Amino acid sequence: MAKLFSLHFSNSHTKESYHSQIKKIFDWIALEFGQEHRIQVIEDSSSWNIVVGYNESLRMESNFGYLGFISSNEWKNFSDFPDGNYFLYRREKEKIQIVSDYVASRSVWYYFNKDFFCFSTMQIPIVVLLNSFKFNEKIVPWFISSGTLGLNNSWDSRINLLSRNTFFEYNFLTYKSKIENIKSEFPLSTKFDFKYFLDLLSDSMSNIKLSSKKTIHLLSGGIESRLLVSYLAKPFSIPTITWGTKESEKDRNSEINIAKKISLISNLPHRTHHIFKNQGNIDEIFNEYLKYGEGRVDHVLGYIDGFGIWRGLRDSGVDFVIRGDQSFGRKTLKNEVLARKVIGCELVEDYNNLKSVFISKTLQNSDLLKKQESESLVDYSKRIGLQFRHPIVNAALSDLKLMFVEIINPLLNRRLLEYSEFIPENLSLNKKISKKINEINFKGISYAKNRDGVKVDDLLMINLKDFIYEEISKFQDQDFVDLGISPVYIRNITANINSTPPEKRGFKKLKSFIPKKLKQIFYSNNFNNLPNIRLLLRVLIILKMKERINAAIS
Structure with missing residues (x-):
């Protein structure tokens, strides 16, 4: 707040x-x-x-x-x-x-x-x-x-x-x-005990005192937010909210419809918020995005409604929003590059086309985020989740909202995460431990299969392409050179951005039938380029933040 x-x-x-x-x-x-x-x-x-x-x-x-x-x-x-x-x-x-x-x-x-x-x-x-x-x-x-x-x-x-x-x-x-x-209270010799973990989870939740009138639970169709229904939302009669596209309501396995089912079973009030609507003036929205988040992350699309979700919650008397971020487990992944992609800490070397963006060879302080020989992929994913996803990505996303509401992440409490370091891989893989807990209270209810039904790059093309094109064009070649970026490369992809159509619906449907293992092989063989629209957005955020900070001291 x-x-x-x-x-x-x-x-x-x-x-x-x-x-x-x-x-x-x-x-x-x-x-x-x-x-x-x-x-x-x-x-x-x-x-x-x-x-x-x-x-x-x-x-x-x-x-x-x-x-x-x-x-x-x-x-x-x-x-x-x-x-x-x-x-x-x-x-x-x-x-x-x-x-x-x-x-x-x-x-x-x-x-x-x-x-x-x-x-x-x-x-x-x-x-x-x-x-x-x-x-x-x-x-x-x-x-x-x-x-x-x-x-x-x-x-x-x-x-x-x-x-x-x-x-x-x-x-x-x-x-x-x-x-x-800060030292952990659990010694390195600790052996994981599932019953003790459940007791720790209950104890951790019991220390949180919430008012149902001032709190709302962000309920997705996923795993962890469902777990928090059992431990927080239901005991405190906290209403739930789910957001997604209006089109996704037609799909019975969408986030919105699964969340409605969970709320109904739990006897909790539920409401839906449709995203990517009422966007208003893009220039004003973009400036507000940089104002509230200091340009620390590129998730502009989540705020394309001009912070309407968060202002609406604040104006309706909501002070606290419960989220289900966690560090108990990760998905099955084929390689190190995919693990970084899922966490959101991709390196320049992970994309084929980024070598051409920079004027000279770039160095990233990335050694700590590379997989160690002794690490399994699951342990690697958990480690970079703690070292990067939570403190760099998720903290930046929370920061965007904190002028409007307080964000509560009960599954990130210290004692809970200290003990979760000892969860064995067979329970950590594919979040089996969270699913196992959910089966106690929501047996047989599936998880959302189509998490959002939209593709980020298509939405960027629809909502921000013209804005990005106009704003990037205002900068001089020297502005890109000062960043170590090739102005020739940027000018070329900017000129071509208008000729790049969103992915066709038929092709998207075809891709949905491709097995996950084949998609992972696709990435593991380095057939991976950062989309030009996303690249231009990121360059624009850097340039705009430089302007913004210089203006503050002038």
């Missing part, structure tokens, strides 16, 4: 010397968000905090606070690392500590020098504080290949991202800092 920028000094005198920069940050935030969202300044003699989307239920003071939800009353204690989905901060005299949850579900950026320590759930205010912008060239290959900023990258090369499951401490007297991983 809120975002935060926090600035801490060793003393009041130093704080006073930064008066003009503090005012500049306030003015930028007020201009950017003040018309729609409540802004609150919280300060004392040596700190200055500004909250966007403030409400009285937030637990925030000058030197202590958190965003998200926490299942502990001892969270102000420096040695307490609670369960939940959150980011928290706490200060005692000369020492300050910031803490991430197990998957870094809320991204927190920080920077420090001998004058101050600052942290924020937004990057641009930190750049405004520094009064200059040092574009991080490392993000270019990452954004082109994966549509994200990449592993631990920010738009400005000086800004740090707090890693998952860690705490960072800074001492204002000694100027020393330290960062440490």
Whole structure:
């Protein structure tokens, strides 16, 4: 429901010397968000905090606070690392500590020098504080290949991202800092026990207190959201919502129709929201997308309604949305490249056509995301899910919504995920453990087979092709060269984009009959190109974000 920028000094005198920069940050935030969202300044003699989307239920003071939800009353204690989905901060005299949850579900950026320590759930205010912008060239290959900023990258090369499951401490007297991983309560010798896992799941859910009037459960036709019906939605009588295309309602195995069936059986109110409609002015929608998410991920299509879903939920009194993101298991995959594709951390080397995009050979800080010889594909998928999918992709997607509602991901609680590290492969493969739990309460009910009924690249061609063409054409060749991208290549595919029709319906239907194993072989043999429309969208987001950040400091 809120975002935060926090600035801490060793003393009041130093704080006073930064008066003009503090005012500049306030003015930028007020201009950017003040018309729609409540802004609150919280300060004392040596700190200055500004909250966007403030409400009285937030637990925030000058030197202590958190965003998200926490299942502990001892969270102000420096040695307490609670369960939940959150980011928290706490200060005692000369020492300050910031803490991430197990998957870094809320991204927190920080920077420090001998004058101050600052942290924020937004990057641009930190750049405004520094009064200059040092574009991080490392993000270019990452954004082109994966549509994200990449592993631990920010738009400005000086800004740090707090890693998952860690705490960072800074001492204002000694100027020393330290960062440490939070230790698991389960020893490496732990043997997985299914009954204990069920008890842990129940215990984890029991710590969450929700109001049915202010909460809604995002119910898909999939696995994990169904599991949460049993443990949260049904016990608290929380209504459910499903979104999809209007056409998908004709398919009895679609997300919407399976979700309706689950809700009916569970005696829960259910509503449907049709996506990809009422899009309005594309230019305004695109600018809002960059405004609320700082261009950290390329999922523009999910917000083509101009954030109508999220504004609608907020305006109807919904404060909390339950999601079913998890890390218990992964699908059967044929190779490492496919595993990365499913997670959303594709590398430049995973696409044939990306070699031609860059002027010179590109380097990605990707060694940590490559499969180790000793790893099975399932273990590899689980690892990069924790290291990349949750803290980089999912956190960026949550960030887009957090000015409107709070996102709760109960299956990402710390103790639950710590213990899930010991789930054996036979239960982890194809999410068998979640399916096994669902069979207890929803035996015989199938999962959605046609998850959305639409193809992303076709929708991009229909909704954004003309906009992308016009906006890309406004940039000079030097703008692409500055990114290390070939302007000739970009001009060529931009010129040809209008002659690229969406995939024909008959061909799409034919592809639906191709077995998954054959599709995986197709990818494993490197017959894999990044679609031009997606490539152009990603280049455009980078260029627009550079403009946006430079404008903030001008």
